[in-house]
Amino acid sequence: MTDDPNAPLLEVEDLSTSFRTDSGRLVAVDGIDFTVEAGETVCLVGESGSGKTVASESITRLPNSPPARIDGSVRFRGVDLFECSDTDLRQYRGNRIAHIFQNSQLNHCYSVGWQIVEAIRIHEDVSKTAARARGIDLLERVGIPNASSRFDDYPHEFSGGQKQRIMIAMALAGNPDLLIADEPTTALDLTVQAQLVRLLAEIQSEFGMGILLVTHDLGVVAEIADRVVVMYAGKIMERGDVFDIFERPAHPYTQALLDCLPERANASGGIPGSLPDPTARPEGCRFADRCPHTLEACRTGGQPPELEVESGHHASCIYYGQGYDVSVVCDGQGESDDCDGQDESDNRDSTDVSKDRERVSEANKR
Ligand code: SF4
Structure with missing residues (x-):
């Protein structure tokens, strides 16, 4: 088992994790794909119950099987971790791939x-x-x-x-190439959170490792992410670089999450409604019951595919398909009225975008 230093650091493909329960099979993660490159920070975001923790733990096959069943493929530097024996996998866990678990504590x-x-x-x-x-x-x-x-x-x-x-x-003890950190700053005050986020960024630039950060805290995401993957009810709703996501959120769920940020002028008290029952999810778009733009067509045919919003930016929403008026879901979002983001982004220089990022970051520190 030899890995290829020229292969991508982490490639997750069609990952599904389900659990056998008394009330049926609970599908926590439902066929998701994403990558993390060396030196890159990818944030997996979403509300509690969106499947992000299970997805991150499934990378090194941590959920016990049974009751868990994990399918798909996870390649680390070209080696398929799901094809490895338990003995081989232990060479990666904690060593090349380190985890900081939610609520993990020292003895x-x-x-x-x-x-x-x-x-x-x-x-x-x-x-x-x-x-x-x-x-x-x-x-x-x-x-x-x-x-x-x-x-x-x-x-x-x-x-x-x-x-x-x-x-x-302790997570750095094995000189990992990839650090998977699940809510590492939760339960700490905002000043300490900001210090820890800066520490992670410093360590990353020094060691060049990839970071997969699992969090519901968009303030932390604004400060550290290169790319953002938004999960809801086990599926990916939107992905893009951090500036695209914060400046031109394309999916109504991402827009609702950002509207919860206290520094937003139109800050809401939360997203109305709750996640669908994971043992009986709706047939169409999983966000349909909470979405302000739901159409009849949203309720049939499974979760819409991830459609291109602009280069490197995708959303799982029917409005980005042919024949729909995309302005319905993107008007008034961020500072752009331009739905594909192209013209507007051409007029914005990197200083504008950095200011947006700093604004969210400063609010997070307060
Ligand atoms: S597909 Fe329909 S329900 Fe789902 S996010 Fe888009 S508009 Fe809303």
Whole structure:
């Protein structure tokens, strides 16, 4: 099993994950595709229950089977991880592909140093002394002050933000090529969140790894993402680069998510309604019951395919197909009245777009 350094870092193709339950088969992820390149940050966003956590954990086949059933293919540097034996897969998990799990916590019974040394020695055959030196180095790298004197302290002696920095240090122990971080800043105050997002960006530019960030927090997305993949009810609704998504959101679901941002002039208190029952999803577009633009045709024929809005920007909405008045779903979104975004984007320079990004980022820090 040899991977190809010239192959894309991560290619997810037709990934589906379902679970057997007493009330039937629950399809959490339903045939999704996306890629992550080295040095790139891709954010998987959506409300709780959209399937983003299950999708991220399925990459290294973490959900237990049964009850889970995982189909499709996931290639890492050209190696199909779903074709690997469990033994081979362990060479990738935590080593080449590191996870920071939602709500993951340090073990309060052991010193931080002991836990970092263990994490390093799982991946590398090094002495305890060498692992300790590397652990102190990692703690310094993630911004823990006086790392060598604090190495033997216990988790309760660190603040919430410092504990999350230590979790990041442990994830870096195997020198991963890909970091999958699931809501790594949730439950922290906004200032600490902003510091951690900046830390992830710094680490990425230093180590050149790819990051798949799973989050519902669009403020964090604005600050760190290169590309954004929006999920709803197990499907991808929209994808594009971060500027396209924030400036010209094409899908009514993305527009509704962005309208929840407090700094938006028309900020809403949330999206009315709730996600469809995952064991009995509607036949047509999954967002139809909550969408302000639903047509009769939206309720038949499965989820619309992802249609091109502009180069590199796609949305799963029938209005981007032939014969529909696309202005219905994009008028008044972002700062453009131009639905394909082409003319308007030609007139906007990168400074305009950066200002938009900074505006959202600053609001996130407040
Ligand atoms: S396909 Fe129809 S229901 Fe779905 S997002 Fe588009 S307009 Fe709304």
